[in-house]
Amino acid sequence: MGVYKFSVVVEKDIDGYFAFCPELQGCYTQGDTYEEVLENIKDAIRLHIEDRIQGGEEILQADSVSLTMMEVAV
Secondary structure, eight states: OOOOOOOOEEEEETTEEEEEOTTSTTOEEEESSHHHHHHHHHHHHHHHHHHHHHTTOOOOOOSOOOOOOOOOOO
16 A cells, blocks of 8 residues: 655635645545545545556656745736
C-alpha cells in the first residue's frame, strides 16, 4: 500500500461544503459539515487513485502548493 499526499481545497457556501483535489482532475465531493466533506474527499481521492493504479496510470503529486485569497475591485 502506497501513501500519497495531495492538496485539497474546501469551500463553504450556503448549501454546505465543497472540496476538490486540484492534482486529480474530476476528483471532488460535497458535504453538509466540514468534517463530512473531509471524509468524503478522502474517500474520493482513494477511489480515484485505486482506479488510476488499476488502469496503469501514473500518480503525479505536486512538489509544492501555494494558495492565497485575492480581493479584486470591479
